[in-house]
Amino acid sequence: MWFNNAFIYKFTKPFELTAEQVSDHLEEHLFRPCGSQDQQKQGWVPAIPGTEGLLHAANNTFLICLKTEEKILPSSVIKEALEEKVQLIQQERGQKVGKKEQQTIKEEIVQTLLPKAFTKNSRLYAYIDIKNQWIVVNSSSANRAETLLAMLRQCIGTLPVLPLKPEQDLMLAMTSWVKNDELPRPFQFASDIELKALDEEAAVAKLKNHDVTEEEVQLHIANGKFVHKLGLVWDEKAKFVVNEEAAIKQIKFLDIVKEQTDDVPSDDKLAKFDADFALMTGELNNLINDLVSVWDTKE
Structure with missing residues (x-):
């Protein structure tokens, strides 16, 4: 269980429900397949496929999974x-x-046409972190992340969260890092960058597998473009891309991290899942906290 994206939402009031209480709430909105006249159905399914428990808890972190089934009707x-x-x-x-x-x-x-239509299924994972008081959604889309939060809010009755946002303007901060070739520890530049102009034309420059401190990038900045997305390496443990909205995408944990659970028998799928999840959330939370420190985010 390795997240490759992270939309982070901070609780504005303490979240104090237990794993059992959250699970009971999820039971009220179990996933059920589409009926003949339904275009879409959503509901909670077991966080670990093949098990019965809707919620998987480890180290004060609750993993949940929202399943969506929708009929495919080409326009x-x-x-x-x-x-x-x-x-x-x-x-x-x-x-x-x-x-x-x-x-x-x-x-x-x-x-x-609905009764004859094919269906498409998707699963969206998120975890609630009690210690850090945030929810992390494994989605590349803000709209999909908000869909999961809306369903969770419907189950629990209230969900006081706000997107985790830097106090400073992240676009200006990232532009300054690249322009001055100064990146706060424990981060390093990766090889992806996207810049855009803020004028009416809104020209965009996307560079992949590129040294972001080279002259070509500096020329884009000198010509009025700002860093919109930036690839980073965290503590030699993970690569990712962060955008101006503080969404973390294309997360790839490096072998030095994943190898830590190699001693767990691969044929024991539940134990392997549990070990990977505990490791992943621990490292991802550390990454997020380091970003928060760099961003000087309001708590």
Whole structure:
């Protein structure tokens, strides 16, 4: 269990529910598959596949998993069916079909196609950290992360959290780091950077596998671009990309970290999962705390 993205939300009031209490709340919104007329269904499933417990707890950290099932109805299929139906009606009546009636016909077509549609399933993981009082969502999309929080809030009744935000302007801070080739410890520059201009054209420069301190990058900064995304290495343990919104993406823990659970038998899947999860959350929390120190984030 290794997160590759992290949207971080800080509790504004102490979160004091126990693992058992959280699990009981999740039970109220278990995942159930789509019915014949459902376009989408969401609900909680066991955090560890193949087990019964919805929540997995380790070191005051609760892992949860939200499953989504949605019907796949290509817009092109709906459009083609609608055009055929509208054309047939117009031929019969000898007059055009109005927009309001077309919308009604479209809804009827969707309801007809839903029972035959294929489904797509996805799982979204997050963990609640009691010690640090934050929730970390393994999502590359803020909207998906907010979806999980909304479902959790619906279950618990209240979820007072706010996105973890630096006190300083992160775009200006990252630009200064690159411009001056000065990066606070324990971080190092990786080889990915994205810069953008703040004028009307909003020109963007994306550089991969590139020394971010080289002249080409400095020229972009001199010409008015600011660092929008920056690849970093943390303490020689993980690589990632951080953006101006303080979202951490493309996290890759290095072998020096992952090898720490090599002594756990791979055929004992539950023990392996538990060991990896405990290791991952410990290291990711340390990474986040180091970033918080660098950002001088308001607590």
